[in-house]
Amino acid sequence: AQKVTQAQTEISVVEKEDVTLDCVYETRDTTYYLFWYKQPPSGELVFLIRRNSFDEQNEISGRYSWNFQKSTSSFNFTITASQVVDSAVYFCALSGVNDYKLSFGAGTTVTVRA
Amino acid sequence: GAGVSQSPRYKVAKRGQDVALRCDPISGHVSLFWYQQALGQGPEFLTYFQNEAQLDKSGLPSDRFFAERPEGSVSTLKIQRTQQEDSAVYLCASSSGSGIELFFGSGTQLSVL
Secondary structure (H helix, E strand, O other): OOEEEOOOOEEEEEOOOOEEEOOEEEOOOOOEEEEEEEEOOOOOOEEEEEEEOOOOOOEEEOOEEEEEEHHHOEEEEEEOOOOHHHOEEEEEEEEEOOOOOOEEOOOEEEEEEO | OOOOEEEOOEEEEOOOOOEEEEEEOOOOOOEEEEEEEOOOOOOEEEEEEEOOEEEEOOOOOOOOEEEEOOOOOOEEEEEOOOOHHHOEEEEEEEEOOOOOOOEEOOOEEEEEO
């Protein structure tokens, strides 16, 4: 069975602060994918990143960065210099490499105040 | 269209009523998924189509839930004799293959009174 835990339910920050979202996962698969999705108030889930379990290199994309640590089964997401437009619910998800189902965490609501 | 389109955006149903939710995936995407998202929770898998074939329906909560994709493009999720616990957002997603980026629609918010 696969399980994704996002322990933080809500995070509120002031604009320009950094915010880190925690994600811990459980899987019996030896190879898997990890994802982050953003869900703005409009409702659609927006894909942010997919990481293969073989690749532990950290990744940076603009103000977003991801820290994958296989030893602790964590895939944390940091938004640097947050902006009001970053306000959304963020979901971490997991799937097997040969699987099509995504297992989502419960999500973390990020509120960025001006 | 440019993205995944779902209709209606909102649906209010009386308990016991049947509802039909529509999904128009991105043109050419062979894979189509339905997820159910309860309030304050992450989406949960319902069913998966590859073209017109329903390859997995293990996530459907009961036999009141039925999904189809007869021509391999548009899909309909039907819920018969709706109950209050069916109230949720129903998300449709499509992709060009397995394990690839999923593109989600904005969902249909179903409220059963």
